[in-house]
Amino acid sequence: MSNRPTVKDVAREAGVxxxxxxxxxxGRAVVREDTLRRIADAAHRIGYHARGLFDHRLNTVAPEKKFGFVLVKEKHEFYQNFAREIEHAVAARTDVRGHAVIRFAQxxxxxxxxxxxxxxxxxxxALACAAVNHQKLNQVVEGLRQKGVPTxxxxxxxxxxxxxxxxxINNMKVGRSAAWMLTRxxxxxGRLAIFVGGNxxxxxxxxxxxxxxxxxxxASEFTVVDTLVNLEARQVTYEATxxxxxxxxxxxxxxxAGGGMEGAIAAMREATEPGQVQLVVNELTAESRAGLLDGYVTMVIGTPLPQLCSDLIGLMISESAGHLDDTASQHFLEPRIVLPEML
Structure with missing residues (x-):
């Protein structure tokens, strides 16, 4: 009885x-099919008593799915967090053996x-992208749709x-929320200004x-100056601010309203006193957090990335399995509002 193979023996034989x-x-977590097969073979070779369970797992193994993602700003903290949350959301699924393919536009x-x-x-x-709005993309997305790849x-x-x-998040409501905070x-x-990344x-x-x-x-007592286009660039935003x-x-x-907030925060630090000019930005990062704590940022409107990624992977799985209807739709998430006193 003492010579009976153990889990440790199976692990050693399988090299895992x-x-x-x-x-x-x-079955507490998803194990790749090739790894599971290697474990099952090892269990049979050494005569492990529960080797039949590994065979059963192989027969009921979750389907393999590849999920593609196109993001921007590979070195930006927010998009690094986004990629990390995507990986976590894919790994958390036990109904598929998911693989995330993440690429960044430069x-x-x-x-x-x-x-x-x-x-x-x-x-x-299935594919998910943070991308610009342009006719060229419509054509590519339509081509993928005809091949059965939803975007x-x-x-x-x-x-x-x-x-x-x-x-x-609902971008129209986000803009209204920013205006509400600034005017309050x-x-x-006086005057208000808004930066956008581009048309x-x-x-x-x-x-x-x-x-x-x-x-x-x-708030008609306030005047909004002509919109400034900053190309989501820190230096452009800094100089314009x-x-x-x-x-x-x-x-x-x-x-x-988009990227480049770091430039606005730097300019405010250089040319104003805390609270002299109110500033609302998007996404909580190290720089926007510091701006909140130092009084140069009034409010941060954040995207709830864990929920977004979890919901996204669920929808991608349902779509690839044919469980969604044919109606294109919008999936709005509640933004995360961050104020200085919440830190």
Whole structure:
């Protein structure tokens, strides 16, 4: 009886950890099919008493799925967090053996996005992208749809009517929320400014519409200056913010509707006192957190990445299994509002 093979023996024979054998034996987590097969073969070779359970796991193994993702700004903290949450959400699923294929666009070029969407889309079962809105992308997404590969738009909606779902926060409401905060926190009426990344970011357009609509309807004592395009670049935003502060002594608030907030925060630190000009930005990072704590940022509107990624993987699995209806839709998430006193 003492010579009876144990889990440790199976692990040694298969060249894996005892933890992996335990997972394969008890089904507490997904084990790759090739690893499971290697464990089963090892169990048979050494005569492990529960080898039949490994065979059963092989017969009921979850289907393998590849999920593709196209993101931007590979070195930016928010998108690094986004990629990490995608990996976590895929690994957490036990109903599929999921693999995440994540690629980053290096520019805002529609041509680059189209090329990435095409190349990644040809290798996966479903695709999700944070990309610009452009006709070139519509054509690629339609081609993938005809091949049975659904595309989901993330954060910024594109390929409307062609993509499967949009997942993100409601950008119109985000813009209105930013305007609400700026007009409530400003000590006196005056001018407000808004930065957008560019006219290809549909989400930024919606934020601007919501922002201006709220001011026009509810805070007419404030004037919104002409929209500034910052290309989501830190240096452009920095220089433009300094210019705003110099040109408009009655500047009361700024909303950075897309990227580049780091430049606005740096300019505020250089040219204003805390609270002199209110600033609303998107996404909680090390720099926006520091701005909140130091009084240069009034509010951060964040995307709930764990929930977004979990919901996204669930929808991608359901779509690839044919469980969703044919209606393209929007999947809105509640934004995470962060104020200084919440840190």
């Amino acid at each position: 950890s005892v933890t992996t054998v335990d997972r394969a034996l008890n 520019s805002q070029s529609p041509e680059e996005f189209a090329e990435l969407i095409q190349s990644v889309g040809e290798r996966v079962d 989901f738009s993330l954060l910024n909606d594109f390929a409307q009517g062609v993509r499967r779902n949009y997942l993100g 926190s400003a000590k006196l009426p 290809r970011w549909h989400g930024h357009d919606l934020r601007e519409v919501g922002f201006r609509g709220y001011v026009r309807e509810n 300094l210019d705003l502060i110099e040109r408009y002594p009655d500047l009361r608030g700024i909303y950075v």
